[in-house]
Amino acid sequence: MTPSAMAPEEATVPLRPTSAPAVALTPSPPSLARANILRGGDALATVILTYALPLLVLTSTGSTMLTGLVFAAEWIPRLGALAGGGALVDRYGAARVFRTANAGRTLLTALAIPALSTLPPDNAAAIAAVVLLGAACGGLAELSFLSAETTGADLSRRAGPHAHRVQAWQMGIDQGAMLAGPLLGGLLLLGGGGTMLAVVAALSATAALLHPAPTPRPQPAATAATAGLRTGWRTLRTLPALGVLVAGLAASNFASGLLQASAPITVTHTFARHPATVGVIWSAAAAAMLAATALCRRLIDRFSLWPVGATAAALASAACLAAALAPTLPLYTTLVALLMAAEGVMGVVLRTMRAHLIPAHAFGSTLSVTVLLTMAPMPAAGLLVAAAPAHMLPALVACCALLQAAALAWCFAGLRRHTLSAPHTPLSKEPTHS
Structure with missing residues (x-):
């Protein structure tokens, strides 16, 4: 049961007002259609990397040890991101975290393309780049997921009696990404690791650019994640x-x-x-x-x-x-x-x-x-x-x-x-x- 199929809607930790609330960046909520496009691009990029990076290492090296290592490297940072991601979304706003996470993934995948295109596939530097890419993008994926969930919850509240339709769309998008992502990732690897990373970079950049810019408004500071x-x-x-x-x-x-x-x-x-x-x-x-x-x-x-x-x-x-x-x-x-x-x-x-x-x-x-x-x-x-x-x-x-x-x-x-x-x-x- 993959985390993309089983991860629940994350509830944020209650906020504690202060006498001088900080000014945080909070989202200008996108329309439902745009929110669905953003969530779809983000989820598809995440699923492609999750399934394709271990395959890339296996086809390049034939090493079962490195294949398992990449799989673990993708998941360990997600645990840390999950522990503190909610506090980041509360403090800086879902829009800013979503845009930053997808911009970061765009930059990382773009920087990894030359390494996979110019170095031999079984080169130690290329393998290290894949492992580090999986670890970094795993943490960013969890941050973007928490941000997308927060935006979806806001849209649900605004939808009133039609809130269930918003959630039905978003759950369908996640399952659709799980359906298309592994197949698309496998097909993209036929053209090489650089091709796969270029598509992921394009999806991430689109998600970052299409999200409405955050607008400043007063917001109380978030409760500490450790508490x-x-x-x-x-x-x-x-x-x-x-x-x-x-x-x-x-x-x-x-x-x-x-x-x-x-x-x-x-x-x-x-x-x-x-x-x-x-x-x-x-x-x-x-x-x-x-x-x-x-x-x-x-x-x-x-x-x-x-x-x-x-x-x-x-x-x-x-x-x-x-x-x-x-x-x-x-x-x-x-x-x-x-x-x-x-x-x-x-x-x-x-x-x-x-x-x-x-x-x-x-x-x-x-x-x-x-x-x-x-x-x-x-x-x-x-x-x-x-x-x-x-x-x-x-x-x-x-x-x-x-x-x-x-x-x-x-x-x-x-x-x-x-x-x-x-x-x-x-x-x-x-x-x-x-």
């Missing part, structure tokens, strides 16, 4: 059911992250196919997830949250285990798509329950902590792939699938116990057989 994280951690410790839920999400993210990080190696070493095939696999998986999340509302209405979530968890674990042992590429592709579809449904269930469990007075800070904990397994999965020999990866994924199954069984059993002890929760809603 918000401490509040969230204290809240998490007092809610055992929320802790069980976060553990289940983290286990699922670790298994899917391991499968994602090892996919380029599996495709090239096990199935002897071109690395661009990975883009096709993940695009098919994103399409399956998009369809599953669109259909799961009817399933939840009919059978309630707990049965749907538990069934999806069982399917996700079984699909992950089977994908590790798949003997052919078509079967592998089908199982990865099934895994992502099941994780999409399970994600809707767990996020719904999480929204109910977190108290409103500490929602933003607690949500930041839970997202940090559920995203942390992603770089760990990349480091594990970097350390493991290529021939051991199928067995490693299979073992993690079994651990995932045990963790999710424990998670949903714990949530079921919480349902019985607190019958007002959404999980206890009686199914509607209509």
